Amino acid sequence: MTFRYFPHTADDIREMLAAVGVDAIDDLFADIPPECRRDRPLELPGPLDEWELTRRLEEMAAAAGGDWRVFVGGGSQPHRIPALVPALAGRSEFLTAYTPYQPEISQGTLQAIFEFQTLVARLTGLAAANASLYDGATALAEAALMAIRIRSRRQIAVSGLVHPHWREVLDAYLRPLEGTRIVTLPPGADGRTNLSPLGELPEPAVLILQSPNFLGFFEDLRTAGEAIHAAGGLLAAGFSEPFALGLAKNPGELGADLAFGEGQSLGIPQSFGGPGLGLLAARAEFLRQLPGRLVGETIDNRGRRGFVLTLAAREQHIRRARAVSNICSNAGHAALTAAVFMAACGGSGFRKIAQANLDLAEYFKAGLLRIGFEKISGLPTFNEFALRAPAWFPARHAALRKRRVLAGLSLAEYYPEYPGAWLFGVGETRDGADIDRLLEELKP
Amino acid sequence: MSENQRAAGIGASGLVLEEPLLWERGRPGRSGMSPPRPGVPAAALPPELAGSGPDWPDLSEPEVVRHYTRLSSWNFGVDTGLYPLGSCTMKYNPKINEKLAALPGFAGAHPLLPEEAVQGALRLIYELEGFLAEIAGLSAASLQPAAGAHGELCGMLMFSAWHRRRGGGRDKILIPDTAHGTNPASAAMCGFREVKLPLGPDGILEAGPVAELMDGQTAGIMVTNPNTLGLFESNLPAISRLVHERGGLVYADGANLNAIMGRVDLGKMGVDAAHFNLHKSMSTPHGGGGPGAGPVAVGKELAPFLPGPRVALRDGRYVWNRDPPLSIGRLHSFHGQFAVCLRAYAYILSLGPEIRTASGLAVLNANYVREKLRTAFDLPFGRRSLHECVFTDARQKKHGVTTLDLAKRLIDLGYHPPTIYFPLAVSGAMMIEPTETESREDLDAFVAAMLRMADEAEREPEVLHRAPIRSLAGRLDETAAARRPRLTGDMGVGHA
Numbered sequence: 024m025t026f027r028y029f030p031h032t033a034d035d036i037r038e039m040l041a042a043v044g045v046d047a048i049d050d051l052f053a054d055i056p057p058e059c060r061r062d063r064p065l066e067l068p069g070p071l072d073e074w075e076l077t078r079r080l081e082e083m084a085a086a087a088g089g090d091w092r093v094f095v096g097g098g099s100q101p102h103r104i105p106a107l108v109p110a111l112a113g114r115s116e117f118l119t120a121y122t123p124y125q126p127e128i129s130q131g132t133l134q135a136i137f138e139f140q141t142l143v144a145r146l147t148g149l150a151a152a153n154a155s156l157y158d159g160a161t162a163l164a165e166a167a168l169m170a171i172r173i174r175s176r177r178q179i180a181v182s183g184l185v186h187p188h189w190r191e192v193l194d195a196y197l198r199p200l201e202g203t204r205i206v207t208l209p210p211g212a213d214g215r216t217n218l219s220p221l222g223e224l225p226e227p228a229v230l231i232l233q234s235p236n237f238l239g240f241f242e243d244l245r246t247a248g249e250a251i252h253a254a255g256g257l258l259a260a261g262f263s264e265p266f267a268l269g270l271a272k273n274p275g276e277l278g279a280d281l282a283f284g285e286g287q288s289l290g291i292p293q294s295f296g297g298p299g300l301g302l303l304a305a306r307a308e309f310l311r312q313l314p315g316r317l318v319g320e321t322i323d324n325r326g327r328r329g330f331v332l333t334l335a336a337r338e339q340h341i342r343r344a345r346a347v348s349n350i351c352s353n354a355g356h357a358a359l360t361a362a363v364f365m366a367a368c369g370g371s372g373f374r375k376i377a378q379a380n381l382d383l384a385e386y387f388k389a390g391l392l393r394i395g396f397e398k399i400s401g402l403p404t405f406n407e408f409a410l411r412a413p414a415w416f417p418a419r420h421a422a423l424r425k426r427r428v429l430a431g432l433s434l435a436e437y438y439p440e441y442p443g444a445w446l447f448g449v450g451e452t453r454d455g456a457d458i459d460r461l462l463e464e465l466k467p
Numbered sequence: 468m469s470e471n472q473r474a475a476g477i478g479a480s481g482l483v484l485e486e487p488l489l490w491e492r493g494r495p496g497r498s499g500m501s502p503p504r505p506g507v508p509a510a511a512l513p514p515e516l517a518g519s520g521p522d523w524p525d526l527s528e529p530e531v532v533r534h535y536t537r538l539s540s541w542n543f544g545v546d547t548g549l550y551p552l553g554s555c556t557m558k559y560n561p562k563i564n565e566k567l568a569a570l571p572g573f574a575g576a577h578p579l580l581p582e583e584a585v586q587g588a589l590r591l592i593y594e595l596e597g598f599l600a601e602i603a604g605l606s607a608a609s610l611q612p613a614a615g616a617h618g619e620l621c622g623m624l625m626f627s628a629w630h631r632r633r634g635g636g637r638d639k640i641l642i643p644d645t646a647h648g649t650n651p652a653s654a655a656m657c658g659f660r661e662v663k664l665p666l667g668p669d670g671i672l673e674a675g676p677v678a679e680l681m682d683g684q685t686a687g688i689m690v691t692n693p694n695t696l697g698l699f700e701s702n703l704p705a706i707s708r709l710v711h712e713r714g715g716l717v718y719a720d721g722a723n724l725n726a727i728m729g730r731v732d733l734g735k736m737g738v739d740a741a742h743f744n745l746h747k748s749m750s751t752p753h754g755g756g757g758p759g760a761g762p763v764a765v766g767k768e769l770a771p772f773l774p775g776p777r778v779a780l781r782d783g784r785y786v787w788n789r790d791p792p793l794s795i796g797r798l799h800s801f802h803g804q805f806a807v808c809l810r811a812y813a814y815i816l817s818l819g820p821e822i823r824t825a826s827g828l829a830v831l832n833a834n835y836v837r838e839k840l841r842t843a844f845d846l847p848f849g850r851r852s853l854h855e856c857v858f859t860d861a862r863q864k865k866h867g868v869t870t871l872d873l874a875k876r877l878i879d880l881g882y883h884p885p886t887i888y889f890p891l892a893v894s895g896a897m898m899i900e901p902t903e904t905e906s907r908e909d910l911d912a913f914v915a916a917m918l919r920m921a922d923e924a925e926r927e928p929e930v931l932h933r934a935p936i937r938s939l940a941g942r943l944d945e946t947a948a949a950r951r952p953r954l955t956g957d958m959g960v961g962h963a
Contacts (some may be wrong), residue, residue: 026821028559028750030906031828039907043834048827051834052730054699054851061732066601069819073563076816080809084572086587088580097579098800105500107528111535113565119544120755121555124886126945127938128878131542132755135535138489141955146521151954154756157613160800168656188800195774195796196620199627199657241516272518285800294568294809295588296578296801298613298758310952316756320956321948323941333948339616339652340889344661349652352614352746355756363535366489367499369525377520379503385510403513424581432579451503458507 096448112360133330139362147282148275149304154316155358156301159285160192170229182216184236214400227256239407248278269377290364300357314348380406407448486537493526553886553898556747564810578801589785603764604732610803618742618761619653625772637686670848687715697852707737726854729823749811760804828903843921855900868924876934880916
């Protein structure tokens with residue numbers, strides 16, 4: 024048997040077995056009792072060589088949807104990725120390393136993640152960010168658990184306009200924890216969260232909002248923060264589109280104690296929704312309650328600046344059952360990729376891209392309104408927006424699907440309280456001409 | 468091995484470059500990307516919403532490239548050299564899998580596209596779930612969990628839901644001393660209290676203590692097999708029978724699956740749920756801390772409880788089964804770590820049933836290293852190990868040399884250190900897992916480096932105390948880092 028990933032020749036195997044003192048590889052498994060052994064061969068396809076494998080995967084990729092023209096975000100946003108991002112992040116010194124347990128030979132990862140934490144803290148306007156979580160949904164769930172720990176309270180108020188999938192994840196995380204209760208604040212007629220039920224909630228640990236929310240509308244974070252702070256809870260402000268923070272006030276400025284979000288827009292391919300990049304940041308006083316890895320600055324024994332994983336006393340490998348979270352592997356390489364992307368944009372470039380997203384979305388929205396769509400609300404939006412569709416639209420939408428165009432996402436399944444509502448999104452991967460073309464294709 | 472390497476007795480040597488922090492480079496107004504040209508009128512947010520945007524530094528494209536290229540040179544990856552980090556299975560990460568994951572059809576796929584658009588992606592999910600169930604010897608799998616610990620959480624959520632359906636009232640879980648810290652932490656997130664299970668004298672679990680501790684308030688047991696000492700838990704079938712008889716469930720942590728692929732049958736051993744670390748056994752790159760993937764395979768009892776939605780095959784088409792009635796619900800924003808799963812799918816197809824050989828050679832490599840090092844280092848357990856071997860610093864300690872010193876000296880000799888001080892049950896542990904993708908020559912060179920250190924410990928221990936001296940950074944002050952945590956840098960005036 025020779026296979027390109029295995030260096031062993033028949034002679035190697037024979038000599039190594041002799042050194043170990045057994046006759047055959049199977050003898051090395053002698054400690055495994057027969058009742059544990061597999062009694063039939065593995066039924067798997069393959070082995071395929073590199074070229075057979077490529078052909079099979081190319082065929083599957085051709086039917087995986089990457090060539091569709093998509094005018095929807097919904098928590099996964101197409102953005103341009105400069106060539107330098109995958110070229111640098113893909114360097115195998117970064118890609119093929121483990122979690123940096125040995126800092127002396129992991130300074131590349133460690134400095135890059137320290138820089139990532141800094142860039143995320145500046146993006147969110149909060150003092151500290153962790154080294155990443157899995158995705159936006161798990162970042163939300165961890166923010167909720169963090170607030171429960173900080174406030175020693177078990178009531179969670181979450182806006183019904185937070186991404187529906189993210190709320191499902193929160194629900195799955197909290198279901199087995201006795202005494203915790205999730206109260207969902209209903210969507211208001213204006214497309215923003217109705218905060219009035221908050222007053223009836225005894226001892227809330229946290230109010231969780233997303234802004235822009237799933238319908239694309241900016242929430243009034245400042246008012247929400249004042250309300251939850253008056254009730255003794257924290258404000259956790261989320262986002263599924265970090266580019267919104269290129270133009271809008273950030274969560275820290277608006278009074279948030281915690282910020283969570285999905286960072287996929289920052290140079291990470293959509294890849295059918297994973298891996299994403301969970302972002303989590305907090306005010307300085309809550310730093311020791313942050314879950315997951317944290318990189319901190321220190322010095323080495325020669326007095327040089329260097330970086331290490333720090334505050335490990337919070338973590339599972341030290342505290343076991345009393346850890347702040349079970350997180351071990353996070354989304355480290357996605358975080359590094361995002362850092363390269365943020366470095367390539369710079370503050371100035373990020374703002375320009377954000378501006379282009381707003382411009383294109385407003386142009387798209389105006390075009391849809393011209394052909395018969397109606398506003399749900401006059402509130403401002405960023406690069407996604409929900410509109411009420413005219414009666415003819417679903418048939419046109421279906422027809423365009425046959426031409427590999429996804430012209431919006433029906434909200435009927437998620438928000439029956441907004442009948443006929445559809446979600447649209449557009450970003451800098453399109454231009455005005457693309458939108459004109461779509462509007463032409465959409466006309467009844 | 469080159470003559471120079473042989474003469475120096477080392478695996479690597481190199482140029483060490485200086486590089487400042489990102490914001491110590493650059494100048495406002497530079498740009499590392501082409502600005503967009505939307506070709507539409509400008510719009511604006513209302514003034515009460517408008518902010519100034521993040522004050523990140525502005526760098527040109529060459530500055531960004533040089534920054535990260537230099538940082539990368541301070542890192543050690545499995546492409547750089549032998550990375551025997553025990554329990555982490557740092558095997559070679561095939562290049563073809565990276566290329567396939569980047570195919571635009573996959574990389575550009577929006578997760579909310581309709582079923583007709585994404586048949587290729589759904590097929591991949593469906594087939595990979597089948598491959599993983601087959602490798603485990605279990606009946607179904609879900610790709611939703613995003614990492615090993617997330618798989619454990621998924622398992623514990625299923626245990627909790629299964630018990631709730633049968634009346635609940637079980638709030639304890641048995642976890643052996645040798646478990647990863649993630650096991651008790653994952654169980655605690657589901658409200659389970661950890662009950663520690665002692666090891667037998669051979670380093671493996673015995674049925675006796677389980678019989679004593681497994682009561683009507685205990686939800687089940689979490690085991691890692693082979694365990695973190697690299698030993699096969701041969702009493703697991705008897706333990707599982709006991710746990711099942713008393714109304715509990717059995718979870719197997721798959722961190723060490725690389726030892727046993729195609730050789731054992733978790734179903735026969737009584738396992739109800741197990742996770743895979745695709746970034747370990749299935750060769751996907753660990754990326755310096757993820758993203759990994761932690762799919763969970765289950766037996767018939769727990770299959771209805773898997774996270775949803777699930778992909779089903781109906782009349783030759785792949786469809787979403789959105790609301791399985793007993794499902795614990797959703798654990799990921801979308802469908803799991805799709806691009807990671809894709810690499811694992813490619814790896815499994817590359818090997819096919821020969822994946823069994825990967826385990827065979829991994830165990831051969833570990834036993835070869837164990838045999839070559841046992842004369843110089845203390846082996847706490849005499850039983851043959853599987854894919855990894857655990858030594859201690861008991862002999863070197865007599866000369867004032869600890870496991871930490873050995874690990875740091877190994878860096879100077881051109882290797883990534885093994886996992887150290889784990890498992891906690893072994894004092895001064897060094898857990899070595901070479902994996903199957905290391906050649907005999909590379910193992911011999913690693914063994915030579917280890918033996919040289921054993922010799923240095925006796926004759927010139929100060930060399931070990933001083934190490935590392937060849938890396939960019941010397942030993943770092945972790946105490947100072949934790950005492951006054953500094954998690955973000957000061958970007959200074961230039962970028963305010």
